[in-house]
Amino acid sequence: MISETINHQAACNNTINGTINVPGDKSISHRAIIISSIAEGRTQINQYLDSEDINATIDACLQINAEIKKNDGSLIITGNNLQRIQRENIELNFGNSGTSMRLMMGILSAQKFSSTLTGDESLTQRPMNRVSKPLIKMNANIETSNGTAPVTINPTDDIKNVDHIINIPSAQIKSSIILAGLYGQDAFRITTPQSRDHTEIMLKEFGSKISLKSNAIKITPNKLTSPNTIYIPGDISSAAFFIVGSIISKDSQIKIENVGLNPLRTGFIDILKMMGATIDITDLKKVNGEAVGNINVQSSKLKGITIPKDLITRSIDELPLIVLAASQAEGKTSLRNAEELRVKESDRISSMVTMMERFEISIDEFSDGMNVYGGTIKGKKVNSFGDHRVAMTALIASLVSEGDIIVEDTINIETSFPEFIEIANNIGMNIQAYD
Numbered sequence: 230m231i232s233e234t235i236n237h238q239a240a241c242n243n244t245i246n247g248t249i250n251v252p253g254d255k256s257i258s259h260r261a262i263i264i265s266s267i268a269e270g271r272t273q274i275n276q277y278l279d280s281e282d283i284n285a286t287i288d289a290c291l292q293i294n295a296e297i298k299k300n301d302g303s304l305i306i307t308g309n310n311l312q313r314i315q316r317e318n319i320e321l322n323f324g325n326s327g328t329s330m331r332l333m334m335g336i337l338s339a340q341k342f343s344s345t346l347t348g349d350e351s352l353t354q355r356p357m358n359r360v361s362k363p364l365i366k367m368n369a370n371i372e373t374s375n376g377t378a379p380v381t382i383n384p385t386d387d388i389k390n391v392d393h394i395i396n397i398p399s400a401q402i403k404s405s406i407i408l409a410g411l412y413g414q415d416a417f418r419i420t421t422p423q424s425r426d427h428t429e430i431m432l433k434e435f436g437s438k439i440s441l442k443s444n445a446i447k448i449t450p451n452k453l454t455s456p457n458t459i460y461i462p463g464d465i466s467s468a469a470f471f472i473v474g475s476i477i478s479k480d481s482q483i484k485i486e487n488v489g490l491n492p493l494r495t496g497f498i499d500i501l502k503m504m505g506a507t508i509d510i511t512d513l514k515k516v517n518g519e520a521v522g523n524i525n526v527q528s529s530k531l532k533g534i535t536i537p538k539d540l541i542t543r544s545i546d547e548l549p550l551i552v553l554a555a556s557q558a559e560g561k562t563s564l565r566n567a568e569e570l571r572v573k574e575s576d577r578i579s580s581m582v583t584m585m586e587r588f589e590i591s592i593d594e595f596s597d598g599m600n601v602y603g604g605t606i607k608g609k610k611v612n613s614f615g616d617h618r619v620a621m622t623a624l625i626a627s628l629v630s631e632g633d634i635i636v637e638d639t640i641n642i643e644t645s646f647p648e649f650i651e652i653a654n655n656i657g658m659n660i661q662a663y664d
């Protein structure tokens with residue numbers, strides 16, 4: 230588990246050039262591991278993300294008797310065929326990983342043992358009742374600590390499938406309900422605003438009966454059968470750092486190969502294009518039901534825009550980078566309807582406002598977002614607020630800063646993108662550990 234503090238210094242005013250690959254998609258890696266663990270048969274997962282958050286999911290799946298072996302960059306998983314496992318009670322520490330905790334709450338609700346789920350300082354402050362409440366309606370026996378972790382799950386006789394209406398556009402809530410429902414008997418529906426659909430796509434690869442009808446997802450529980458091999462595409466959320474870095478810096482051109490391009494994840498590309506960025510997608514194909522392709526991007530002149538509401542959920546994890554892009558655009562960019570940012574690994578509205586003010590960029594804060602005014606970033610010492618995406622965004626800001634940038638508390642980068650600094654330095658950045 231992460232406990233040390235590491236800081237980094239990024240030299241200012243560089244260009245980035247080259248062709249890169251980024252590690253496997255975090256969201257899809259979680260799903261591939263969890264669903265292989267409850268399926269019948271043996272699954273080889275290639276190009277999975279090897280990071281702290283994914284290790285938290287692997288540790289939890291070992292507790293439900295999945296066999297998991299790491300083999301030459303792949304995972305080989307033999308699943309438990311939706312067996313409800315009996316064993317001694319357990320405590321699980323999910324570190325920083327909200328996805329691991331929330332998705333596993335669905336699975337653990339159906340087991341015949343008790344579990345206590347906790348995490349690091351950030352995770353134990355994040356809302357868990359948004360998941361426990363619908364699961365309790367399915368007869369799960371869950372207690373939270375005032376809506377947050379530690380969460381205690383006790384065995385229940387049966388998971389009972391009921392229809393749900395969920396108003397928060399959250400893939401984690403939706404996925405937790407779907408996974409719990411696989412242990413129930415009856416077909417059920419979830420009506421919810423659109424959010425990333427990797428769980429639905431992965432379940433279909435395992436033969437699940439899952440469909441989308443008039444805005445409701447219909448799930449009919451059945452056995453899951455391994456498709457033998459799953460390929461995980463590169464993580465678009467990791468690629469995003471170099472996409473934005475290349476757009477805002479001068480004389481830069483980057484190609485990123487084999488990146489996941491699920492339309493529910495590419496909202497930030499639409500936003501950047503509206504702002505004037507040149508981004509081309511080539512070699513688009515489908516792999517295990519997911520869109521995959523190459524992204525070509527180069528230095529572009531940006532203008533401020535009002536970000537349309539319907540692009541917020543589709544770009545939720547990249548909004549810190551959109552704030553950085555907006556700081557390099559001409560005029561004002563308005564980012565609203567993004568209250569969900571307040572409950573991420575940090576309060577990302579507060580983190581980005583504080584960081585931009587420190588960089589001497591004008592910014593107005595609202596409860597659901599901010600207005601960002603284009604300006605010049607001054608090289609400063611800033612804090613990551615314990616948030617991997619805020620840390621990496623601050624390091625990317627050095628590409629356009631007047632003076633070097635020091636980012637305190639960067640160890641959290643290990644949760645999602647351990648190769649970030651190596652790749653950044655390979656394409657022209659200069660990021661070094663700093664005492």
Ligand code: S3P
Pocket residue numbers: 255256257259328398399400401402404424425545546569
């Ligand atoms: C994720 C869903 C999103 C996203 C998170 C990963 C997932 O969270 O922000 O980084 O893998 O399901 P919400 O479900 O809370 O919107």
